[in-house]
Amino acid sequence: MPALTKPEATFKEILEEMGFVVKFFEDKSPEDTANIYMQMPCQSYCLDFACPKRKIDMEVDGEYWHGSAFMSVTALQLERKIFDSKRNDELEKAGWTVFRIPASSLKQERIRPKLIQHIRSLFTTEANL
Secondary structure, rough: OOOOOOHHHHHHHHHOOOOEEEEEEHHHHOOOOOOEEEEEOOOOOOEEEEOOOOOOEEEEEEOOOOOOOOOOOOHHHHHHHHHHHHHHHHHOOOOOOEEEEEHHHOOOOOHHHHHHHHHHHHHHOHHHH
């Protein structure tokens, strides 16, 4: 079974506390009750947390690959930002909603209510019904 990073595990816990059934895509079965799949293949990408029924992709952006607001950006992180921008554009053109969550925000309890509110709004907008 694939491993989750600590921020991904934290985000999975948040989703489960909200009532979502979350599982790895590779464990998908015909009688599945999951509504969010981790590490789901889509086009040529692997989506962190995806709801294929509503075409919602939630990406946890770790500091190693994506940097943070308090660090200077490395060449690798700049390259990743360009890649992610292209990826977001391609997924959005295919009808997906992409929501990126900085891993550093998952460490901040004061941000959690706003994060939960935003996730709920993704699943209640008419475009995603």
